[in-house]
Amino acid sequence: MERRGESEQAWPLLIEALSSPRNAAELQGFERLRQRLGKRLGQAVPPGPRAPAIPTFELLLPRPDQGSVEFAVAEYFASDEAPVHYVENLLFNGLLALLCWPAIYAPLPGAFFHPFQAAPADLYRSDFYQRRRALFEACLASLESGDYRDRILETWQLKQGISSPFLYWPLLTRELVGQALDCLEPLQLRACFERMLEDLREYRSGLPDLIQFWPDEQRCRLIEVKGPGDRLQDHQRRWLAFCIEQGLEVAVCHVQWQEAP
Known part of the structure; x- marks a missing residue:
């Protein structure tokens, strides 16, 4: 609609969309569109969120x-x-898989069709997390209870070499995993994992x-x-x-x- 010059018709749809963006990428796109359309229509548009200094x-x-x-x-x-x-992207993807293996690979209906499948069929569907919400919450809760380190290292040992889109085993050495667990705070890990699970297609990279x-x-x-x-x-x-x-x-x-x- 913007490209066709239909700014007035696009404006109310944009305002509605801004109230419930699907993810941060969509919100960013909407904010940029609001700046452009607002300028054309003479609308008072507040400045977008200020990015932190890096x-x-x-x-x-x-x-x-x-x-x-x-x-x-x-x-x-x-x-x-x-x-x-x-x-x-490989470290955080790997740590997520090692912590949440029981949730990611839960044998839900329609998720797996043969024994050599590297990932559930619905991995990138919008309801992937919701279908397994309780399982993921149980895994993420270990970041607060303190046993997450043992869970991750045990999974690293048991699943070594198994194909997964989250894991690149030549990189994910025991030394690297140990250093990451020593230096990354559990609540920081939880925040990153929750963001990734919001939209795996968007946030795994x-x-x-x-x-x-x-x-x-x-x-x-x-x-x-x-x-x-x-x-x-x-x-x-x-x-x-x-x-x-x-x-x-x-x-x-x-x-x-x-x-x-």
Whole structure:
């Protein structure tokens, strides 16, 4: 309707849609549309929500002979006291699956058709979480009761090597899982998992590239890496903002390559 110039007809539909967006991506799109239509129609439109300030690094690095820009930044920041891992979406996806395996793989009607199915058939349906709500709540409750660590490590041991869209076993080592559980607070994990379960198709991606651990201090930092000419995407900005809201330390690192002598 906007593209057809039907601004007056679109306005009431937009206001109605703003009252119940499906997810943060849809809300962001509606807010941008409200700014454009409001300007055309002379409507008083409040400014959209202000994004939190994200700490940013500008690095000038020698171009590596092999490997990606993410590995170059990981090597730059890493030390014996503060290791850095290139995890992108795989760490939080893996931790979610290891904690909530009984809920994700519950044998609900219509979810599985053969024994080698890597994921339930309704994984990306809008009612995936609701159909298993009680099971997920029981798993997430362990983040408050304190036995989540034992549950995650036990599942890591029992399910090792089993195919799952949430798990990339070569990355998800016992060392990485242990460091994550030492340095990520359980309530932060719960907030991230609940966000992912809101809309798995939308929220399983967009997480920062790197994670740096300070085991002695039991803290960590998530780092999004951008190489020359690259920029933050909307879903990445939303995840960074969400992490800041939850008290997670984050940063964006913009890299330029040094000119060869």
